[in-house]
Amino acid sequence: MSRPVIGVTCYVEPARFTVWDMPAALLPYMYVDHVVRAGGQPVILPPAGEPAALAGRLDGLIIAGGGDIDPARYGAAPAEQTGYIRKFRDDAEFGLMSAALAAGLPFLGICRGLQVLNVALGGTLHQHLPAVVDHTGHSPAPGVFGRLPVRLSPSLAKVYGDEELAPAHYHHQAIDRLAEGLEVTARSYDGTIEAVEVTGAAFALAVQWHPEADEDGPLFRALVEAAGTRS
Template sequence: MARPVIGVTCYVEPARFTVWDMPAALLPYMYVEHVERAGGQPVILPPAGEPAELAGRLDGLIIAGGGDIDPARYGSAPAPQTGYVRKFRDDAEFGLMAAALEAGLPFLGICRGLQVLNVALGGTLHQHLPDVVGHTDHSPAPGTFGRLPVRLSPGLAKIYDGGDLTPAHYHHQAIDRLADGLEVTARSDDGIIEAVEVTGAAFALAVQWHPEADEDGPLFHALVAAARR
């Protein structure tokens, strides 16, 4: 059986590689490895092209982590800590998100991907979690994952073949007002929403943590299995 084609969105940032120093479309390779191990064919998606046409060529979609969404998209002014806003990436991913949901494409949002899903459907974000929860455990230091337990819904726990989870976190923003059409499927002990799914969709879910940072990848296997169907 042919591998399902899983598109993964990516960054466009200044990068140094071999003898070059220039803007590059890039993605942590952990995403690629997880999709491949799960039986999918990973394809990196730069923020370019026509969303509906692109969605029609994919069997599944991952909107990956990245910088903050422009707060104007949910009617807010930027907080001092909001950063790495890339409006061209917002434009591309919001268009792709809408096309994927309309097409019923199996979808997994990771970190920023959860925030894109919530804002695209009319929700809002906390722009800096330490101001909300009083600690920095969700993003302890630049380039360092934190480990916080999350309480999973029965459906999400079934994917993980167990109960609660202590995954890798690296986010200073999270859902504030939950969008209509989303159901909360995980929370951290401080009450922050850590996972959601689209009500009524065959497979459309998003997590605030970073499953690509762990060796085991049940969410990637679940996405690829849904894409095969």
């Protein structure tokens, strides 16, 4: 049986490699490795051209982590701490998100991917979470994951085999107003929404943490399994 094709969105950022220093379309290899180990065939989707047109050619989609969404998309002015906005990536991923949902494509949002899903469906974001929860545990230092416990709903607990876990967090934003059509499936103990799923979808969920940073990959396996029914 052929591997289900899983599209994964990526960054476009300045990068240095071998003798070169130039803009690059890039993605942490952890995403690629998890998709392969789960039985999928990863395809990296740069925010260029018309990625939304690819929704019908994929078996599953991951919208990966990244910088902040332009707050204008949810009617807000940028906070002082909001940064790394890439409007071209917003344009590409919002179009791809809409196409994926319309096609019933199995979908996994990771960190920024959760925020894209919520804003695309009409929700809003807290632009700087430490100002809301009064601690920095969700993003303790540059390049350092936090490990905060989250409580899972029964549906997400079935994927993980547990009702609570302490995944890798690295986010300074989070859902404020939940979009219509989304159901909360995990929260941290400070009340932050940490996972959602699209009501009525066969497989469309997103987490605020970074499952690619952990050795085990139940979310990736669940995505590839759902995608396998389409391939």
